[in-house]
Amino acid sequence: MSSFWSWYIAIISLANILACVWLIRWTAKKRPGEAAEHETTGHEWDGLREYNNPMPRWWLWLFYISIVFGLIYLVLYPGLGNFQGVLGWSQYSAWEDEVERVEEQVSPLFASYAEMPIPELAENDEAMQTGRRLFGNNCAVCHGADGGGRPGFPNIANNVWQWGGEPDEIRKSVMDGRQAVMPPMGAALGEDGVEEVAAYVFSLSGRDAPEDLVSRGAERFAAQCAACHGPDGQGNKALGAPNLTDDNWTYGGGLEAIKTSIRDGRRGRMPAQKELLGEDRVHVLAAYVYSLSAHEREQEAGSDD
Ligand code: HEC
Ligand code: HEC
Structure with a gap:
């Protein structure tokens, strides 16, 4: 004013x-x-x-x-124009006091959770209730209330990971955020090239596509895509390049969605939470995310035997 x-x-x-x-x-x-x-x-x-x-x-x-x-x-109190009142009260300072008071109550609890390894914490019911609440407030807008994702935002409730599903990898994804770069390849490939390589990617997950397109697409894939997605399309967790041979798609597995990914590129960004939530809360959230796929993880471990 x-x-x-x-x-x-x-x-x-x-x-x-x-x-x-x-x-x-x-x-x-x-x-x-x-x-x-x-x-x-x-x-x-x-x-x-x-x-x-x-x-x-x-x-x-x-x-x-x-x-x-x-x-x-x-x-x-504040009321006369810009004059703040001699008590220095403001809605903001009242809110800060409130936050500080709550923080004093809960921070010992979070500190004790921070001592526990993520897999152990993921089985602690009390901590996971807190985790669910934190997830609802901070993550559900993008990943969905159940972590199931939606177009552009990955499913983090299954055991398929772009950046890795080990406890430390999940923690790092949440703590520091992730920035994926799938470069737009339309100009390098031309529309025919996009058509061919898309047919090949489509076929990688076991679906039928025209033979001739697929075989030409395979050559292009080896030259232009394998560096990031791996020679057989299984992905590379260090780059966040997803596995293209499974049924799990962030941007859609239909032919048109695959073509759009290839032609225009994709730049998914997971925002870092360290500054926003602090390390102790991120630790609980990482355990919560880990717990979402616990069932699938056990099944996969069982089928390995
Ligand atoms: C520089 C590394 C890099 C190269 C080269 C690259 N990709 Fe990607 N690709 C990525 C990354 C990283 C993502 C994830 C993007 C995201 O999450 O926003 C991705 C995502 C995709 C997706 C979307 C997957 C989904 O789940 O929806 C498709 C399809 C794809 N790439 C196909 C290709 C094809 C085909 C080529 C070659 C023409 C290619 N990529 C080349 C890194 C690369
Ligand atoms: C603004 C939207 C947004 C919010 C809020 C958000 N995320 Fe994400 N998150 C993303 C996107 C987009 C990606 C995928 C990045 C990429 O393309 O690689 C992602 C990726 C991830 C990954 C890595 C998944 C993998 O397959 O490796 C994890 C774990 C994750 N988020 C957890 C969380 C948690 C926990 C929260 C809440 C604290 C959260 N996210 C909040 C958008 C968001």
Whole structure:
């Protein structure tokens, strides 16, 4: 607020209060010449006459008390333009105090969770309830309430990982964020090239595509894509390049979606949470994410035997 508007508001507020004082005094005063006790205003209707008595004392005092209260309030708290009040109270400082108070209560709990390894924490019901609440508040907007993802935002409730599903890898994804770069390949490949390599990618997950396109696409893939996605399309976790041979797609596994990914590129960004939530909360969240795929992880481990 510029100082002009600050003064403008402050002066109007004070002038209003002064006007109230004046009005009350004026109505309270017996004006000379208005002698008799029960003088009327001269208004009369159907036998009812309106008296012109001053207002009762107690009523006047209520007015004066509210005015004094108002003035004291304006000295103590923000209210007069930019003036912050002598107590230094603000909605923001009140909110900060509240956060600090809550933090004092919960931080020992989070600190004790931080000592526990992620797989162990993932089996702690109490911690996982906290994890679910944190996930709902901070992650569900993008990854969905159940972590199942939606176009552009990966499913993190299954055991398929772009950047790795080991406890430390998940923790790092959440702590520091991730920036994927799939470069746009349309210009390098040409529309025919996009068509061919898309047919090949489509076929990698066991679906039928025209033979001739697939075989030409395979050559292009080896030359242009294998560096990131691996020679057989299984992906590379260090780059966040996804496995293209499974049924799990971030941007869609239909032919058109695959072509768009190849032609225009993709740049998924997972925002870092370290500054926002602090390391201890991220630790609990990493355990929560780890717990979402626990069932699949066990099944896969079982089928290895
Ligand atoms: C520089 C490394 C790099 C190269 C080269 C590259 N990719 Fe990618 N690709 C990525 C990364 C990283 C992602 C993940 C993008 C994201 O998550 O936003 C990706 C994503 C994709 C996707 C989307 C997968 C999904 O789950 O929806 C497809 C399809 C794809 N790439 C195909 C290709 C093909 C075909 C080529 C070669 C023409 C290629 N990529 C070349 C790194 C690369
Ligand atoms: C603004 C949207 C957004 C929010 C909020 C968000 N994420 Fe993500 N997250 C993404 C995107 C996009 C990716 C994929 C990045 C890429 O393309 O590689 C991702 C990737 C991840 C990954 C890596 C997945 C893999 O396959 O390796 C994990 C783990 C993850 N997020 C967990 C979380 C958690 C936990 C939270 C809450 C603290 C969260 N995310 C909040 C958008 C978001």
